[in-house]
Amino acid sequence: MPLRMSTLFVRTLREEPADAELPGHTALLRAGYIRRAGTGLHTWLPLGHRVYRRVEQVVREEMDAIGAQEVHFPALLPKEPYQATGRWEEYGDNLFRLRDRRDNDYLLAPTHEEVFTLLVKDLYASYKDLPVSLYQIQTKYRDEARPRAGLLRGREFVMKDSYSFDVDDAGLEASYDAHRGAYVRIFERLGIPFVIVEAMSGAMGGSRSEEFLAPTPVGEDTFVRSPGGYAANVEAVTTPVPPALPFDDAPAAHVEDTPATPTIETLVAFANEHHPRPDRPWRPADTLKNVVVMLTHPDGSREPLVVGVPGDRDVDAKRLAAQLEPAEVAVFDDDDFAAHPHLVKGYLGPQILGAASETSIRYLVDPRVVTGTRWLTGANAEGHHVFDLVCGRDFTPDGVIEAAEVRDGDPAPDGSGPLELARGIEIGHIFQLGRKYAEALDLKVLDEHGKLVTVTMGSYGIGVSRIVAAIAEACVDDLGLCWPAPIAPARVHLVAAGKGEEINDTAERLAAELEAAGIEVLLDDRPRVSPGVKFKDAELLGMPKILVVGKRLADGVVEVRDRASGEREDVAVDAVVGHLVADASPAPR
RNA sequence: CGGGGUGUGGCGCAGCUUGGUAGCGCACCUGCUUUGGGAGCAGGGGGUCGUCGGUUCGAAUCCGGCCACCCCGACCA
Structure with missing residues (x-):
């Protein structure tokens, strides 16, 4: 029926x-x-x-x-x-x-x-x-x-x-x-486009994990892919680790006055004016930005944590939170700064950080901060920064963390090329919970x-x-919905367009024949509804095929429209059931 | 949880500034006409104006509390 x-x-x-x-x-x-x-x-x-x-x-x-x-x-x-x-x-x-x-x-x-x-x-x-x-x-x-x-x-x-x-x-x-x-x-x-990306296992715990995403600009998840086939949720992207650098010839670290430079931008501008590099101007990437957050662990205990990233990158809150689960991450507010006078807002530096340091505040860095890299960073005093601070010589992080933002063009971790950012809807997630x-x-x-x-x-x-x-x-357009055949409410939207017994009788007969042939039909048999309204509704409702029985019936012809492509073709009324049945069958190989 | 906005027939909105007993379009019902791109005319039904309180002769309109909803952000399948 x-x-x-x-x-x-x-x-x-x-x-x-x-x-x-x-x-x-x-x-x-x-x-x-x-x-x-x-x-x-x-x-x-x-x-x-x-x-x-x-x-x-x-x-x-x-x-x-x-x-x-x-x-x-x-x-x-x-x-x-x-x-x-x-x-x-x-x-x-x-x-x-x-x-x-x-x-x-x-x-x-x-x-x-x-x-x-x-x-x-x-x-x-x-x-x-x-x-x-x-x-x-x-x-x-x-x-x-x-x-x-x-x-x-x-x-x-x-x-x-x-x-x-x-x-x-x-x-x-x-x-x-x-x-x-x-x-x-x-x-x-289901006929839904999807990509499989590496994922974080998230709040569930566990190890191997992949997400199935339907790519669309309205998606809430950001993922990356490379030309070589790497794909990952942005939270799960790992950063290729550069090789350690020699630092024997590096000058000793030296603290300089840098008044009124609480941001990377002001710092770089000041450094270029008062402490220019011999080889090239200072760039944000030469600075080490240290961001302090307050963690709340599941048992309720609180712990400050400092994250160091190259100064040209922001910390991505989602990536950071994903790395630190199940702890909750909150911004370090003024009260927190007041309670930790060692931490000078805008002038944080790693010299006083780390589990083994005087403050014993945990300090994690971006994977790009490897032994031998040389940084311009805070000196833990208002209006002061330290130059030529060498990782592995002048400070030792407690570990690395994937918290920096991922950008278009960043290298894929498996060497498969530059990453491209895209959005998607998470429609499936599989992971190994383990034990x-x-x-x-x-x-x-x-x-x-x-x-x-x-x-x-x-x-x-x-x-x-x-x-x-x-x-x-994924399927919506200006006119309305457009379902993939396997999940559409019916395969054919049959419009009886116009008045007259012959039109109605033919529509009824075709609907019955199509149903008998295994093709589901949505029949617009509303009396006294104008063809325009029926066409608009057919387009809005989105069955894959629209079959119009109307004025050309006098010539023995009905019209078959493809909702997705908008293509229309006239088909002899006696042939249309066979035509639609053939269309619904899998294409021969 | 921060910031902004909105609550008026089923849906979309006007009316509120300047208080006087609620209106428009769509949808719905009846009749006639119309019938290939959201028809026309005529008639009709349907709303304690989110809620509670206050001011007032009188509140959709002014004042206060509460609730709900939407948008942006923080957070999440």
Whole structure:
């Protein structure tokens, strides 16, 4: 049975809702696929839910195909498992917490590592039971500080999350690869363009990790790629380490008066005027910029940290935060400076920094700051800087940190060429959790020698509702939506344009024949609606093909339009079903 | 959590400065006309003006509190 516009629960909007956010989100609202129910909350209407269910089904089929088994947990969970892993605290305000009538704490789960781990622990005790992969398609909740971008960052969203359980690293590797393959097939089937990038494992802990991103300018994630095939989330980009330099002939470090030079810009200008270099002017890259932040560790303790980067680069707050997780990073405010009088704002230098120093403040530097590099940097006194401070001679950092901003043109870490920055929507994330959760929750099995071993886990997520939004953003144009065939609510939007029994009867007959041939049809059978309105709605709703039965029927001809390309062709009415069936079949090779 | 803005039928907005019992477009209902690019005419239904309090003979309009929502930033699948 075709879907009928005359009875479909939908109302298209001519105007853009005031709270529409992105082009695709606007189109979904205008086309009547979704309704906003509150901040970060959306209702799926029949058309939208149809698309959503198709995405879900593709995901389900490919998960089943790698032998993963579907389960379903409650979204509402007691806090205890999350306390055991520390995430009841770590998740902070982003966790929806609630209390029952007996004052017990609960949460609306943002993700389900803990309960999956405990489930396997409850039922399995032997290496013979492993490996096993379990998944669910479940509504997740995050109390986002600022929900935005329509469906892309809501407070409620649907995620497919799966978890693999293996006895050893080789097993985990195989489970990870199986999921990776399934994800590639899922996104290919959905017809959504994607790139796979190296990622940070983030708040989940763990090691190997990759993200699947749908490239689009409206994406919230920044990633890089090189001509040679390197691709990474900007948070995960590593900096090639230059070789150490000899410094035997370097002059001794010397402190100079540099009044009123609290910024790199003022410092470089002053140095060029009063202490010019013999070979070339001073440049920001010659300076070592030291940024102090305040860390708050999960146990609540606070620690100042200084990060040194070449002065021509800013610290990227996201990269810094990703490196320091699970600690929280905050700017060092005036009160903090007052409490640490050694730290002179604008004139920080490494001489008094480092775990072994008088202040014992941890000092981490950019990987470009290698032994033998020579710097112009703060002298820890108002209006003073030190010149020719040599790394490895005059100061020794406590370690390196990837916190400096990444720029277009920076070299890829694997030597595959200059990096290009781009934006994308994260639609999938796979990573090897390792034993973090198994250890925290004591998931162990007996191995073949009768010895207890801790299970190693992988965690794999796909944002199901987010994919619908990502595809809408990827496919939207001035006229409206345009779905890839595999997830479109119907393959053909059949417009009965004009009045007359013959037009209506023919439209009805073609709809029935197409459905009988396995082609889903959305039939615009609304009486007394002008052709113009039907055309606009057809374009807005975005079925891949629009079939118009109208005035040319008198000549035995109907019109087939391709929504994506806009191409139109006249087809004999008797041939059009065969034409559309052939179009829907896979191309012969 | 900082900064800015907005709350008026289902949707988009005007009215507020200068208080006098609510209006326009879209959508919806009825009738006639129209029918290949969001039709025309006529008639009609639908709003405690976010909320609580204050000022006033009288408040959508002025004053105060609260709430909600949007944008930019900080933070995150």
